[in-house]
Amino acid sequence: MALTTELTVDCTAQISTASKRLAPARRLAGMVAPPQLLDSVIAAVTFANCQTATIDLLVVLDPLRTGELDRHVRLLRPHYRQRRSYLIDALAAKVRSVRVEEVAAELDVVIRLPEQGPSEAVVVQTALDRGLAMMGVSAFSAQWPERCHGPVIG
Numbered sequence: 001m002a003l004t005t006e007l008t009v010d011c012t013a014q015i016s017t018a019s020k021r022l023a024p025a026r027r028l029a030g031m032v033a034p035p036q037l038l039d040s041v042i043a044a045v046t047f048a049n050c051q052t053a054t055i056d057l058l059v060v061l062d063p064l065r066t067g068e069l070d071r072h073v074r075l076l077r078p079h080y081r082q083r084r085s086y087l088i089d090a091l092a093a094k095v096r097s098v099r100v101e102e103v104a105a106e107l108d109v110v111i112r113l114p115e116q117g118p119s120e121a122v123v124v125q126t127a128l129d130r131g132l133a134m135m136g137v138s139a140f141s142a143q144w145p146e147r148c149h150g151p152v153i154g
Contacts, residue, residue: 080107111150120149
């Protein structure tokens with residue numbers, strides 16, 4: 001079924017997260033929603049997000065308001081880009097049978113495993129057994145076909 005609704009201010013929401021930049025375990029995000037959806041969004045977020053402490057949200061509010069978060073991100077972006085570049089170069093040199101996929105402006109990369117190689121589950125479990133925390137693509141979406149699975153690192 002084709003999407004025929006025209007995107008306007010009345011039906012468009014902007015959703016963003018600060019978690020990866022600040023503290024991934026904190027689950028910090030923001031949303032600008034159309035007024036007619038606001039009550040429904042608040043109800044859904046209140047139900048789904050009961051684990052996030054109010055103090056965590058308040059701690060992030062000041063850097064967002066003052067622009068300090070944007071300055072921080074701009075300052076560290078080249079550093080993160082270099083770290084990701086080192087990771088990709090090391091993987092290319094040491095593990096030639098995998099394909100690395102970058103996500104623009106993200107810290108993580110997805111490792112696409114060869115069809116004849118070990119499964120995502122085996123690679124992730126082996127890493128965990130060796131003390132390396134790692135997740136696979138399947139942890140984020142069970143709907144992706146298995147050929148798209150692979151470890152996510154960064």
